[in-house]
Amino acid sequence: MATGVLRSFGVGASVARGALAWIRRDPKSAMLERTNFHGRTVTLAGGPALALGASAGAALGAANARTSAAALTAGLVSGAVGLYDDIVGNQPAQKAVKGFAGHLGALREGQVTSGLLKIVGVGAAGLAASALIGSRRTSFLGRTTDVLLGAGVIAGAANAVNLFDLRPGRAIKAGAVIGAPLALGRGGGVAAGTLGASAALLPDDLAEEIMLGDAGANSLGALLGVALTARTGTFGRFVALAGLAGLTAASERVSFTRVIEDTPWLRRLDELGRRPTA
Known part of the structure; x- marks a missing residue:
């Protein structure tokens, strides 16, 4: 079992590094360049690289074919859909629309934003993945409840990790905190593959050479959601979904960056390995 977890971790890391090199060599990779909060030019290539590596590692580490398909x-x-939003959402008309309410307001005016497509896409992927994982319960109502809870966990985890993608390395560190316990014991391969890809890209993220963007953060969170859903039943999924919903609601009122900066141990963890501020 430990060998399988290590193999998943290694495959996730190897595919992520290979994908990053391949994407950065592409002549069209200049369209992925952005300016970060320090004013440095970084590339969003880390996002699709993480998505490919983490998906491959997680699928290899899954306990069965259905969970492997759910991870993919x-x-x-x-x-x-995160990469689509990273690219199209950078346009001025798209950038002006903020938050779920903003996307719905734009839809009422006849504008389908890239952010709304991302929300729908992540939600649909979460539902499909949860349906593939299934439920141990025998009644139709029980199975339906478990699938809906699992879909909420997967989509909610994708959104939650994305909330932390505001500073170099922060989303990957948050993912590691969530994923490390899920990588232990039987069924840990999905989380291990995901963490392998994340660990392989963390040095470049901290060095401000790449950023994850929505593509990387959403994929990282969704795969951790799959790992959690595959290892829990009704109660575990309900507790996880409630926690994710609370975190999302808190983000509407509280700046996570401000909380981290005002809490010494969180600030030290957040800054660990990062380039010093000029």
């Missing part, structure tokens, strides 16, 4: 569905679809 959640990781690749979340990464794809």
Whole structure:
């Protein structure tokens, strides 16, 4: 079992590094360049690289074919719609629309934003992945409840990790805190593959050479959601979903960056390995 977890970790790391090198060599990779909060030019290539590596590692580490398919569905679809939002959402008309309410308001005016497509895509991927994982319960109502809870956990985890993607390395560190316990014991391969890809890209993220963007953060969170859903029943999924909902609600009122900066041990963890501020 430990060998399988290590193999998943290694495959996730290897595919992520290979994908990053391949994407950066592409002549069109200049369209992925952005300016970060320090004013440095970085590339969003880390996002699709993480999505590919983490999905591959997670699928290899899954306990069965259905969970493997769930990992591929959640990781690749979340990464794809996130990358679309990273590229199209950078346009001035799209950047002006903020938050879920803003996307719905734009839809009422006849504008389908890239952010709304991302929300729908991640939600659909979460539902499909949860349906593939299934439920241990025998009644139709019980199975339906478990699938809906699992879909909420997968989509909610994708959104939660994305909330932390505001500073170099922060989203990957948050993912490690969530994923490390899920990588232990039987069924830990999905989380291990995801963490392998993340660990392989963390040095470049901290060095401000790449950023994850929505593609990487959404895929990372969705795959951790798959890992959690695959290892829990009704109660575990309900507790996880409640926690994710609370975290999302808190983000509407509280700046996570401000909380981290005002809490010494969180600030030290957040700054660990990062380039010093000029």
